Amino acid sequence: MSPQGRAPLDVLVLAAGRGTRMRSRRAKVLHDMAGRPLLQYVLEAARALRPERLTVVVGHQARAVRAAADGLADRFVLQDEPRGTGHAVLRAARALRREADVLILSGDVPLVRPRTLRALVAHHRRQGAALTVLTAELERPAGYGRIVRDGDGRVCTIVEERDATPEQRAIREVNTGIYVARVAALLGALRRLKPDNRQGEYYLTDALHELARQGALVCAVRHDDPEEVQGVNTRAELAQAARRLYARKAESLQNEGVTVLDPGRTWVDPRARIGRDTILYPGVILEGATVLGEGCVIYPGVRIVDSVLGKGVVVRDHTLIAQSRIADGARVGPFAHLRPGSELGREVHIGNFVELKMARLGRGAKANHLAYLGDAEVGAGSNIGAGTITCNYDGKRKHRTVLGRRVFIGSDTQLVAPVRVGDGAYVGAGSTVTQDVPAGALALSRSPQVNIRGWVARRKRKRARRAASSRTSRAAKSKP
Numbered sequence: 001m002s003p004q005g006r007a008p009l010d011v012l013v014l015a016a017g018r019g020t021r022m023r024s025r026r027a028k029v030l031h032d033m034a035g036r037p038l039l040q041y042v043l044e045a046a047r048a049l050r051p052e053r054l055t056v057v058v059g060h061q062a063r064a065v066r067a068a069a070d071g072l073a074d075r076f077v078l079q080d081e082p083r084g085t086g087h088a089v090l091r092a093a094r095a096l097r098r099e100a101d102v103l104i105l106s107g108d109v110p111l112v113r114p115r116t117l118r119a120l121v122a123h124h125r126r127q128g129a130a131l132t133v134l135t136a137e138l139e140r141p142a143g144y145g146r147i148v149r150d151g152d153g154r155v156c157t158i159v160e161e162r163d164a165t166p167e168q169r170a171i172r173e174v175n176t177g178i179y180v181a182r183v184a185a186l187l188g189a190l191r192r193l194k195p196d197n198r199q200g201e202y203y204l205t206d207a208l209h210e211l212a213r214q215g216a217l218v219c220a221v222r223h224d225d226p227e228e229v230q231g232v233n234t235r236a237e238l239a240q241a242a243r244r245l246y247a248r249k250a251e252s253l254q255n256e257g258v259t260v261l262d263p264g265r266t267w268v269d270p271r272a273r274i275g276r277d278t279i280l281y282p283g284v285i286l287e288g289a290t291v292l293g294e295g296c297v298i299y300p301g302v303r304i305v306d307s308v309l310g311k312g313v314v315v316r317d318h319t320l321i322a323q324s325r326i327a328d329g330a331r332v333g334p335f336a337h338l339r340p341g342s343e344l345g346r347e348v349h350i351g352n353f354v355e356l357k358m359a360r361l362g363r364g365a366k367a368n369h370l371a372y373l374g375d376a377e378v379g380a381g382s383n384i385g386a387g388t389i390t391c392n393y394d395g396k397r398k399h400r401t402v403l404g405r406r407v408f409i410g411s412d413t414q415l416v417a418p419v420r421v422g423d424g425a426y427v428g429a430g431s432t433v434t435q436d437v438p439a440g441a442l443a444l445s446r447s448p449q450v451n452i453r454g455w456v457a458r459r460k461r462k463r464a465r466r467a468a469s470s471r472t473s474r475a476a477k478s479k480p
């Protein structure tokens with residue numbers, strides 16, 4: 001056991017770079033993966049180790065990067081110019097405790113798992129190393145720093161792609177950009193660095209070389225899951241990382257008893273929770289902290305955002321549900337739109353082309369076709385006919401529509417809010433309801449129908465007469 005066994009642990013996350021290869025106006029670490037900035041994944045993985053201090057180096061778009069790290073970081077250090085990873089660590093020197101070990105992570109390596117980091121720290125401490133780097137063997141190592149080992153297999157230096165010789169480029173073991181180091185030793189080495197490389201930057205990797213040169217113990221731990229430690233430098237790598245994140249989630253859902261028919265085409269937010277025997281068809285997207293109960297069926301092309309669904313809910317194709325709650329046994333879609341604040345009771349049916357916004361439907365209520373219900377309350381067992389519209393907006397303010405239990409709203413009805421319909425009342429099809437309807441009443445507001453007998457034949461005769469008279473007048477005009 002080395003004396004560092006009890007050294008405190010600091011974490012340093014480098015997030016000051018521009019991320020030029022993203023070709024973006026936005027700093028790379030702010031790019032979204034499954035609904036959250038890349039940086040948050042790294043910080044969360046680091047947090048799991050319960051470090052005493054977690055510091056983030058910010059620079060490019062510092063204010064936004066800080067905001068993205070809010071609540072996950074203990075302190076921030078500003079690197080005003082991105083002069084390299086080594087420079088970034090030096091800028092943070094005062095935030096690091098001399099007697100600590102520091103775990104250094106990049107803000108752009110989002111899939112790294114806490115257990116990998118823990119194992120790295122443990123190895124470093126067991127060995128009593130000055131610096132330990134996590135490496136990986138990649139099929140295509142392009143873009144990464146290569147791990148150069150000496151004749152005894154000990155790592156002696158890391159060369160960046162741009163500075164590498166053709167032989168070094170052939171090395172497939174790469175630097176993951178994840179390190180643990182004794183703070184005092186690391187800072188000592190960094191202070192001796194010069195930016196003599198193709199990019200004119202201070203490379204953190206050169207500190208490893210410097211320590212090895214001084215005869216300090218430098219270790220390299222090869223990680224056996226290269227996908228986990230790949231960086232995101234381009235849009236293509238961002239897409240790849242997101243795919244892996246979703247694949248991981250799909251796999252864990254499958255292990256928990258959820259049917260994911262085509263994991264490659266099903267995107268479930270890592271924060272979502274799903275009950276067993278629920279079936280997810282291809283093209284389903286579940287975002288945010290969405291919760292699905294047991295035995296639901298979610299058909300293709302459905303997107304559910306920050307919503308809670310009970311047991312046995314069926315959501316048919318191409319439905320969008322946002323910030324809503326749906327109770328057991330309800331059926332929604334195809335082509336339905338539940339906007340924020342919608343609440344469906346048990347066994348409610350919402351059919352095609354129905355839009356809800358801040359609408360609460362009681363148990364067993366139905367709106368099966370073509371309707372808009374906004375700022376509405378619908379009592380249990382009520383039936384909303386096709387083409388029903390709540391006119392909830394008067395151009396200035398929103399008003400509520402309140403329907404009692406077992407209300408029947410005929411097709412093509414406009415409910416001009418504020419308006420109430422009492423329990424068991426009926427509204428005739430085609431009505432415009434502008435006044436409250438008492439319980440048990442029938443409301444009709446359409447104009448009464450008139451049938452004019454023989455009208456069609458009379459019109460035909462009239463037209464024939466008109467045509468004949470215009471023929472004679474043309475004939476008269478064309479005479480010389």
Ligand code: UD1
Nearest residue numbers: 014015016017082083084085106107144145175176177231
């Ligand atoms: C770096 C490593 C490379 C490794 C790769 C792994 C160096 C010199 N190279 O290369 O060996 O294989 O990571 O992913 O370290 N950053 C700052 N300030 C700066 C420059 C960068 O904070 O001045 C931050 C970036 O925001 C990023 C991280 O450091 O989060 C890594 O920088 P990046 O430019 O992506 O380095 P790579 O070229 O990928």
Ligand code: CA
Nearest residue numbers: 108231232233
């Ligand atoms: Ca990188």
